[in-house]
Amino acid sequence: GDSVTQMEGPVTLSEEAFLTINCTYTATGYPSLFWYVQYPGEGLQLLLKATKADDKGSNKGFEATYRKETTSFHLEKGSVQVSDSAVYFCALSSGSRLTFGEGTQLTVNP
């Protein structure tokens, strides 16, 4: 079945550092790939999405490229801020359901 694997956390960075959170997937067919973010006490917010190979999703300085050859969708940001502290989830969909990774806790210190 479908599965998503994220890099283990937690991740702690200083403000303005470069961020990479690794995500790889296993799926049949051609899934869409997503990054969601969850702030404390809240639901999930869609950060970015890509629907086909080589698509790049981007939002709020975050980027991820759909790499079919390596079955990956790594999240990157050039310069993180304290306000980026949250849990980040990679997910895929082959239809109407999302399959999520374990989540990566990011803490950004001033």
Add this chain to the structure above:
Amino acid sequence: KAGVTQTPRYLIKTRGQQVTLSCSPISGHRSVSWYQQTPGQGLQFLFEYFSETQRNKGNFPGRFSGRQFSNSRSEMNVSTLELGDSALYLCASSQGPDLTTNEKLFFGSGTQLSVL
């Protein structure tokens, strides 16, 4: 435009009881999905409804059920509650059900259920 609204925000129940959670999707959205979030199992898909029909179901026991009304609002019910049902239950909506297109899935803030 209002987001996905879930009520209640918090619930405390005891083992053996049943509970009903409510979800109002974004106006115009016809697909509603439910997910369970726990520290141990992470985020797991429960079921998805589109136009009042359950189209997809996750791997949960029959104690978990749901329905969708003609106005797209949805409820989920858990009967004979167990301690392990303690979780954050998230509802999400989209205009259509196929997330492999340009559809986007929007989540509510969830209902935190505690079973004592």
